[in-house]
Amino acid sequence: MRIDFLTLFPEMFNGILHSSILKKAQEKKAVEFQVINFRDYSSNKHQNVDDYPYGGGAGMVLTPQPIFDAVEDLRTSSSTPPKVVLVCPQGERFNQKKAEQLAKEEHLLFVCGHYEGYDERIREHLVTDEISIGDFVLTGGELASMVIADSVVRLLPGVLGNEDSPVLDSYSSGLLEHPHYTRPADFRGYKVPDVLLSGNHKKIAEWREEESLKRTYQRRPDLLENYLLNEKQKELLKKWRNEN
Incomplete structure (x- = not known):
């Protein structure tokens, strides 16, 4: 370019x-x-x-x-x-x-x-x-x-070290990005969620998807107006709205 x-x-x-x-x-x-x-x-x-x-x-x-x-x-x-x-x-x-x-x-x-x-x-x-x-x-x-x-x-091919990085950014998927954690697992008593330490990639992917949806719901609910929700996501939103 x-x-x-x-x-x-x-x-x-x-x-x-x-x-x-x-x-x-x-x-x-x-x-x-x-x-x-x-x-x-x-x-x-x-x-x-x-x-x-x-x-x-x-x-x-x-x-x-x-x-x-x-x-x-x-x-x-x-x-x-x-x-x-x-x-x-x-x-x-x-x-x-x-x-x-x-x-x-x-x-x-x-x-x-x-x-x-x-x-x-x-x-x-x-x-x-x-x-x-x-x-x-x-x-x-x-x-x-x-x-x-x-x-x-940063979206051009080969610019970022990890090709998945721009795909997972906030707004790229239509939702805000999920939280990130790194070492140490316990810092001043603040702990990394257990699921991220489990090694279960399916569970980690599910956790990230749910956290991404939750963060969008809490911070930018306007983004959900035109977002195509699956059934699981609809149930989660219903649950959070009822809790509020």
């Missing part, structure tokens, strides 16, 4: 792209990152990339020319048309399903804005997807694009 970031602050990406899983993903040739300062594409002699909004109002608006030229230039250097992602508070809410969809793409291009907003023509005629990571506003799109990229890259 190739991922490009169009930004006015390329230095913000130094830490995350050269650390942890994203660094390992590059070393394994699973992904290639490119960070581009779209100010370099400005045709203005002062390299301005923003201007006052028509009709008045607070703040500055990013002009279309630098971003259009940057995206068009990057398209010509790609064998596959990129999915152009505008990160903004008005976009589609990002979730695990969207991450899984993006992980199937060959080329992602994130447009990271700053200031008051974008010229609407960027949104209408250039981008393919608008994504928001939550109902709040950040100073710019850089942090949001990093969050999305991290979520996507």
Whole structure:
């Protein structure tokens, strides 16, 4: 996969792209990152990339020319048309399903804005997807694009050491993930559930499935509204609701 970031602050990406899983993903040739300062594409002699909004109002608006030229230039250097992602508070809410969809793409291009907003023509005629990571506003799109990229890259084949890890993550199955434990079995009197020490893999799998359902019911019951429950799960939910 190739991922490009169009930004006015390329230095913000130094830490995350050269650390942890994203660094390992590059070393394994699973992904290639490119960070581009779209100010370099400005045709203005002062390299301005923003201007006052028509009709008045607070703040500055990013002009279309630098971003259009940057995206068009990057398209010509790609064998596959990129999915152009505008990160903004008005976009589609990002979730695990969207991450899984993006992980199937060959080329992602994130447009990271700053200031008051974008010229609407960027949104209408250039981008393919608008994504928001939550109902709040950040100073710019850089942090949001990093969050999305991290979520996507870890799903690429060979990136994580255990191929089952992304499959069992919270939200991947539709439920929150079950609790995890490691050594020691007894820490300050807090003990690991006996079933996990039993060596009975069938019982462990059943325990994990039940705990996953229980955690979802307790913390994110909204996720169960569209989840297809089996008969055993229906009985467990009925039991917990009666207990409450």
